[in-house]
Amino acid sequence: xxxxxxxxxxxxxxxxxxxxxxxxxxxxxxxxxxxxxxxxxxxxxxxxxxxxxxxxxxxxxxxxxxxxxxxxxxxxxxxxxxxxxxxxxxxxxxxxxxxxxxxxxxxxxxxxxxxxxxxxxxxxxxxxxxxxxxxxxxxxxxxxxxxxxxxxxxxxxxxxxx
Amino acid sequence: xxxxxxxxxxxxxxxxxxxxxxxxxxxxxxxxxxxxxxxxxxxxxxxxxxxxxxxxxxxxxxxxxxxxxxxxxxxxxxxxxxxxxxxxxxxxxxxxxxxxxxxxxxxxxxxxxxxxxxxxxxxxxxxxxxxxxxxxxxxxxxxxxxxxxxxxxxxxxxxxxxxxxxxxxxxxxxxxxxxxxxxxxxxxxxxxxxxxxxxxxxxxxxxxxxxxxxxxxxxxxxxxxxxxxxxxxxxxxxxxxxxxxxxxxxxxxxxxxxxxxxxxxxxxxxxxxxxxxxxxxxxxxxxxxxxxxxxxxxxxxxxxxxxxxxxxxxxxxxxxxxxxxxxxxxxxxxxxxxxxxxxxxxxxxxxxxxxxxxxxxxxxxxxxxxxxxxxxxxxxxxxxxxxxxxxxxxxxxxxxxxxxxxxxxxxxxxxxxxxxxxxxxxxxxxxxxxxxxxxxxxxxxxxxxxxxxxxxxxxxxxxxxxxxxxxxxxxxxxxxxxxxxxxxxxxxxxxxxxxxxxxxxxxxxxxxxxxxxxxxxxxxxxxxxxxxxxxxxxxxxxxxxxxxxxxxxxxxxxxxxxxxxxxxxxxxxxxxxxxxxxxxxxxxxxxxxxxxxxxxxxxxxxxxxxxxxxxxxxxxxxxxxxxxxxxxxxxxxxxxxxxxxxxxxxxxxxxxxxxxxxxxxxxxxxxxxxxxxxxxxxxxxxxxxxxxxxxxxxxxxxxxxxxxxxxxxxxxxxxxxxxxxxxxxxxxxxxxxxxxxxxxxxxxxxxxxxxxxxxxxxxxxxxxxxxxxxxxxxxxxxxxxxxxxxxx
Numbered sequence: 001x002x003x004x005x006x007x008x009x010x011x012x013x014x015x016x017x018x019x020x021x022x023x024x025x026x027x028x029x030x031x032x033x034x035x036x037x038x039x040x041x042x043x044x045x046x047x048x049x050x051x052x053x054x055x056x057x058x059x060x061x062x063x064x065x066x067x068x069x070x071x072x073x074x075x076x077x078x079x080x081x082x083x084x085x086x087x088x089x090x091x092x093x094x095x096x097x098x099x100x101x102x103x104x105x106x107x108x109x110x111x112x113x114x115x116x117x118x119x120x121x122x123x124x125x126x127x128x129x130x131x132x133x134x135x136x137x138x139x140x141x142x143x144x145x146x147x148x149x150x151x152x153x154x155x156x157x158x159x160x161x162x
Numbered sequence: 163x164x165x166x167x168x169x170x171x172x173x174x175x176x177x178x179x180x181x182x183x184x185x186x187x188x189x190x191x192x193x194x195x196x197x198x199x200x201x202x203x204x205x206x207x208x209x210x211x212x213x214x215x216x217x218x219x220x221x222x223x224x225x226x227x228x229x230x231x232x233x234x235x236x237x238x239x240x241x242x243x244x245x246x247x248x249x250x251x252x253x254x255x256x257x258x259x260x261x262x263x264x265x266x267x268x269x270x271x272x273x274x275x276x277x278x279x280x281x282x283x284x285x286x287x288x289x290x291x292x293x294x295x296x297x298x299x300x301x302x303x304x305x306x307x308x309x310x311x312x313x314x315x316x317x318x319x320x321x322x323x324x325x326x327x328x329x330x331x332x333x334x335x336x337x338x339x340x341x342x343x344x345x346x347x348x349x350x351x352x353x354x355x356x357x358x359x360x361x362x363x364x365x366x367x368x369x370x371x372x373x374x375x376x377x378x379x380x381x382x383x384x385x386x387x388x389x390x391x392x393x394x395x396x397x398x399x400x401x402x403x404x405x406x407x408x409x410x411x412x413x414x415x416x417x418x419x420x421x422x423x424x425x426x427x428x429x430x431x432x433x434x435x436x437x438x439x440x441x442x443x444x445x446x447x448x449x450x451x452x453x454x455x456x457x458x459x460x461x462x463x464x465x466x467x468x469x470x471x472x473x474x475x476x477x478x479x480x481x482x483x484x485x486x487x488x489x490x491x492x493x494x495x496x497x498x499x500x501x502x503x504x505x506x507x508x509x510x511x512x513x514x515x516x517x518x519x520x521x522x523x524x525x526x527x528x529x530x531x532x533x534x535x536x537x538x539x540x541x542x543x544x545x546x547x548x549x550x551x552x553x554x555x556x557x558x559x560x561x562x563x564x565x566x567x568x569x570x571x572x573x574x575x576x577x578x579x580x581x582x583x584x585x586x587x588x589x590x591x592x593x594x595x596x597x598x599x600x601x602x603x604x605x606x607x608x609x610x611x612x613x614x615x616x617x618x619x620x621x622x623x624x625x626x627x628x629x630x631x632x633x634x635x636x637x638x639x640x641x642x643x644x645x646x647x648x649x650x651x652x653x654x655x656x657x658x659x660x661x662x663x664x665x666x667x668x669x670x671x672x673x674x675x676x677x678x679x680x681x682x683x684x685x686x687x688x689x690x691x692x693x694x695x696x697x698x699x700x701x702x703x704x705x706x707x708x709x710x711x712x713x714x715x716x717x718x719x720x721x722x723x724x725x726x727x728x729x730x731x732x733x734x735x736x737x738x739x740x741x742x743x744x745x746x747x748x749x750x751x752x753x754x755x756x757x758x759x760x761x762x763x764x765x766x767x768x769x770x771x772x773x774x775x776x777x778x779x780x781x782x783x784x785x786x787x788x789x790x791x792x793x794x795x796x797x798x799x800x801x802x803x804x805x806x807x808x809x810x811x812x813x814x815x816x817x818x819x820x821x822x823x824x825x826x827x828x829x830x831x832x833x834x835x836x837x838x839x840x841x842x843x844x845x846x847x848x849x850x851x852x853x854x855x856x857x858x859x860x861x862x863x864x865x866x867x868x869x870x871x872x873x874x875x876x877x878x879x880x881x882x883x884x885x886x887x888x889x890x891x892x893x894x895x896x897x898x899x900x901x902x903x904x905x906x907x908x909x910x911x912x913x914x915x916x917x918x919x920x921x922x923x924x925x926x927x928x929x930x931x932x933x934x935x936x937x938x939x940x941x942x943x944x945x946x947x948x949x950x951x952x953x954x
Contacts, residue, residue, distance in 0.1 A: 035201040036194020038422070040372050041455040045874045048372055076194035085192065093188035096837025099845065100669030101191035102372040102422030108192060123887050131883040134874075136370055136423050137669050139844030140882040141891055142837065148888075 010078025036076035036105035047133030050106035076105035099137035210451035215270030218304035218529035218866025235291035251430035261324035271494030274460030308526035340503035345518030350483035354474030373422025374458035377438035386413025395706035426535035456872030464536035484516030499525035504582030549920025580632035584641030593829030593896020605807035614931020623929025627921030633909030634711030636796030648702035651723035652789035657774025664701035671838035672712030683724035685750030686759035710909030717904035719794035726790035817941030831900035850918020
């Protein structure tokens with residue numbers, strides 16, 4: 001049993017048949033070829049499968065695909081405009097925040113939402129906000145630094161536009 | 163880089179070495195375009211699932227797969243796989259490799275051991291088919307404790323296994339053992355002023371790499387097989403598949419893919435890879451098996467060790483003897499238990515100059531998840547014990563712990579064993595005094611509180627841990643460990659460079675380091691160097707990315723290839739430049755504006771030609787390719803030293819310990835990638851912190867299952883919120899130069915972790931005056947200890 005769902009994926013309209021019990025993570029990866037959401041635990045503990053659903057970070061391993069009908073889904077693939085990386089993506093590269101990279105798409109999406117919510121986050125705020133995303137390589141130091149850097153760059157750009 | 167004390171980086175004069183540059187795979191990783199094994203989907207692919215033993219020790223009396231086959235699944239059991247025993251890890255020389263693994267077994271030795279597997283059109287159907295397999299079991303009493311396991315009359319976990327090609331019988335569940343002695347410890351203990359003897363028990367940690375194990379196998383029309391899998395060594399994976407299934411190596415191709423963390427858990431070819439191959443061969447179609455996290459936690463763990471450590475010293479702080487007994491709980495199979503017995507001894511004797519040494523190492527089978535290397539390969543375990551005892555010795559002698567260490571550590575000019583008795587060399591670079599001095603200043607060592615004199619609910623303490631790891635497992639004699647690498651380097655017809663190596667980069671940045679080394683040696687811009695994702699058919703042999711050898715061993719091979727290619731380039735340039743006398747008259751430097759390496763004559767700036775022009779002319783004039791193939795064996799494996807100073811705060815009401823400040827010091831010789839090198843220390847600290855206070859995988863004594871049942875809900879790792887602030891985490895690098903390393907570089911990955919638990923344990927002692935001899939030091943243990951001592 002299933003149905004056809006329609007939603008926006010990284011700005012493009014998508015319409016696809018899914019089973020009622022199918023997980024968003026599997027539909028994105030196996031049917032739509034969007035690989036940045038990663039399987040890390042399947043029980044909502046690691047954050048590697050994070051996507052933005054109507055701008056909110058959700059765990060795609062705990063989200064049924066039918067729930068995104070009519071909504072807007074953004075993954076790490078959808079952040080770069082043309083060939084320009086998003087400011088958060090750039091900051092992760094510039095601060096050496098990437099090692100194996102498996103957890104990174106999830107962190108970047110959570111950081112996007114974090115900066116939208118709080119453009120001037122202090123370190124405690126950042127650390128609390130990203131605590132649901134696990135990284136086994138970096139010790140989080142350069143990830144926190146990258147988010148701070150992205151915040152500073154965004155502030156600078158906003159200032160410039162005025 | 164506020165918290166990296168970059169003043170100590172001595173890299174002037176280099177163009178790329180030591181400079182901050184964006185990692186080459188960065189864009190692919192931030193845009194989600196990196197393809198890991200988990201992301202491989204092939205047309206017409208089947209999904210595999212594995213039937214695993216629900217019992218810690220059992221034998222299959224009968225197995226009925228007819229229901230599963232009726233569902234349309236392809237099924238294999240122990241009856242369908244090659245009847246041979248092997249070791250899933252091929253890093254040891256074959257003659258000293260213990261072999262006790264089968265692809266599928268009728269005699270499972272731990273909960274999770276593989277007994278059958280299926281492949282079907284969907285993962286769901288495959289799971290249903292697995293559940294439809296009926297088995298009649300004979301169940302044995304599980305042995306979950308190595309001391310229990312060794313007693314007479316206990317069930318035999320293994321009976322006959324292979325040592326090289328010789329069949330041997332396992333007695334008392336002892337997998338292997340190693341004894342060693344040098345000098346006379348008994349005499350030294352009698353003559354010493356202070357003797358300390360302690361026992362230690364480490365935890366059994368799970369690697370918790372973010373990507374669980376995956377294997378995709380595709381049968382080829384010529385009878386061969388192509389494999390995509392999570393591995394630290396594509397060549398050893400190829401050789402193992404060839405040996406187990408009797409397929410010529412030329413027909414087995416293993417693709418190199420990025421790996422979502424590993425930390426030692428894929429030095430061996432995980433059994434799932436062989437099962438995927440067996441299923442694909444039977445089905446005649448590609449098969450993918452992706453393990454769930456719960457399954458992955460039943461795949462591997464760290465080696466749990468029980469130490470008895472006895473040390474002696476004279477009043478003046480001269481250490482006189484070290485005696486170590488090491489009982490290792492290796493679980494249901496041997497992966498690298500035997501070489502570890504030797505390496506553990508190597509770590510021990512290379513920490514301090516004991517002078518008189520006695521060692522007994524015994525590896526014991528238990529009905530638990532097989533243990534394998536976990537970042538440091540036993541070195542974090544023994545360093546925790548030794549660094550704890552060294553602090554106790556310092557206190558007993560009334561000598562400052564830093565002074566005691568400086569007096570006795572193995573440093574420049576000393577004999578260094580590194581990876582066991584067959585790999586010895588002399589230490590040539592040593593930044594320990596510099597790191598201890600600078601670290602002590604930064605943390606405020608000489609103002610730290612006196613142990614046990616603090617009052618109040620929150621008590622802070624500062625601790626020191628010192629250690630090292632090798633840079634690979636090279637050496638002057640061939641020994642018992644295979645360690646060599648190789649690469650192919652070619653200048654393309656437009657002057658860009660393809661670098662082709664089997665060496666795997668788990669994310670630490672080894673391949674970025676290689677690219678910089680090539681750019682530096684060759685004199686071409688860094689962005690011209692392209693790192694190729696190759697496979698076993700198109701690369702020469704590299705043993706494995708382990709032993710912190712990626713930069714030191716692989717980097718030197720890359721440098722040598724660059725040197726060869728450069729020679730050819732200059733020969734061609736001489737021809738093209740006409741009146742230049744010989745290649746020695748030429749130099750190359752990168753021209754960032756042209757985006758090219760420029761070959762020129764010193765003092766005559768107009769006499770020049772770009773690398774691109776030379777490459778193009780060599781092509782157009784039919785001179786041939788400018789390329790090199792290098793196979794390289796390192797004759798040293800120098801120590802990368804690390805020093806950690808850690809400040810902790812113990813909450814005496816809850817027992818919780820919090821890291822307050824960290825100073826991480828590393829002597830890695832020349833630093834090639836400053837951000838990524840600092841990243842190794844950041845990550846190494848956090849894994850060490852988990853080892854010290856958090857992580858363990860206890861077993862249910864009745865069922866033999868993991869208490870957490872594989873769920874990471876109950877296997878906590880450290881999150882961003884549990885750690886010191888950025889400004890409270892300082893990284894320092896010693897200003898050393900390793901004469902045997904590429905541009906003076908050494909390894910780092912494992913050294914970054916090894917002394918952490920020791921430093922944390924010493925800091926906890928400094929805070930509350932209690933020593934712990936069992937890891938992890940949990941809040942429960944702290945509260946119990948405080949209560950027993952009546953600490954208020």
